[in-house]
Amino acid sequence: MGFSKLKIPRVCEYCSKPFEAKTVMTRFCSISCNNKAAKENKTIEKERVEKLTLLKNYAIKIAEVQSREFISVSEATVMFGISKDTVHRYIKRGIITGVNLGSRLxxxxxxxxxxLFSSVEIPDESKVEQNKPTFEIGTCYTISEIGEKFHADLSTVNRIIKRNKIPTKKVGSFVYVPKDLIDKIFEGK
Structure with missing residues (x-):
């Protein structure tokens, strides 16, 4: 390829400095930048090849570990992404079965x-909605009615409602509470 008398403005791909290229194909400002970029590309390619060979070598070991019934703690940490301390804690609590065959075995x-890592079933919302109490006339007490019926202070009634997480409904200045839930609580006391 011949040289032109034109000076083509370029930016070096390695050091990002502007320079004047003599050919259309010139990518680097100097031979040293060219050599450094080539060396960098070689190391990147070498690392990529090493990773691929490592994956190929360990593919057999991974398949073997997945077929065994008992695995080491370090294999468990790699497979499930949990720490060794967590595995040992689960063994002590009896959550998982562990066998000690000796030191570090x-x-x-x-x-x-x-x-442990299987899917969790979420209850249907339709089942949860069935347990919601109805706030119809005749099936609810007001806070003052509860106090009069069971001879309790209004603050005590409010505390019991909060502690037992009893649903309430406020209409105007009155707070309504389902009769059946209140009767269960006060009958037990």
Whole structure:
């Protein structure tokens, strides 16, 4: 490729300094920038190849670990993303089955760990809505009616309602509470 008499303004791809290129294909401002960029590309490629070979080598080990019933604590930390201390704490609490075969030879049951990370069932909202009390006329007390019926102070009634998480409904200046829930609480006392 021949040189032109034109000076083409460029920016070096390695050091980002502006320079005047003599050819259209010039990418770097100097030979040293070219060598440094080439060396950097070689190391990046070498790291990529190392990662791929590492994955290929460990693919067999990963498949083997997933087929075993008992695995080491370090394998459990890698597979499930939890710390060694957490695994040992679960063993002490009896949450997972662990066997100590000697110094640094603790094995845990893989199925117990998998059960810990299984999906959690969320209750249907339709079942929760059935338990909601109705605030119809005749099925509710007001706070003052509760105090008169059970001979309790109004602050005590309010405290009992809050402590037992009894649902209330405020209409105007009156607070209504379901009769059946209040009767259960005061009958037990």
């Amino acid at each position: 603790t094995r845990v049951k893989r199925s117990d760990l998998e059960d």
